[in-house]
Amino acid sequence: MNAIDTGVYTAMHGNSSLLNATTGGIYNVKAPEGTSLPYITFFDVITTRGRTFGPTALDDGLYQVDIWAASNTAAGVILDLLLTALDGATLTITGYSSVMCLLQNLQKMSDPDSDVSRIMCEFRVMTQK
């Protein structure tokens, strides 16, 4: 994980309610095979670097955070906790200043042939270096 990944992870992991509810764990990119539900995966989809003159850069990133649970209800409970942890949060990121972390989209997905419910969230994470 890079520094910004770590900042996003720490914000989720540091919220005890979210951590306790996500019994399967919180993982960057992919959960290990056989991870028990519910769990969270997250990754940086794309980052655009905005330049100012000189060394200062504004990195505008889109993070996808997926909630994987055994039911829509269980996923919804974790969603509320996730929003508390991340939406509007000031992240602590080594080497960067946190500018914003805001929910941009969320999508609920269910597959009738699967026992897994999924909520996909996208957060805009902007940092200044």
Next chain:
Amino acid sequence: MSAAAGLTGKVTKDANTVALIGKWKLSYKMGKEEYVPFGAAVNVAKKRIATILDVSGSFEGPWDMSDTNGQLALQNAALAGTAVTLKLYVNGTNYYTGTALLDMDVENSSDGIPQVSFSFEQDGGTAWTQAA
């Protein structure tokens, strides 16, 4: 001969670099008066004579009024109508400089970051020049 990388540019007020500026523009516009000589044929081409050179420009970036000697000082100058001396660097060495009167725009949105834009017109005292 080669193109310059804009990244090493900057905007300064006096000796202070204005923080977070990522773009600037400078325009030289020569005033012109049209005239047609007496006795000219109907289909004669218009003629023009240069009058007075005017200079204007703008620069912008994320809003940061903790930049006391840069953005905040420019804001204060804009509000007071005080002329300032600017340098607009095209790279680490070469710049345009002159005296300017400022206007300021601030823009914000709930899903973005506040932006500040300063626009200016030259103040008659010092002609804008390109240096170094």
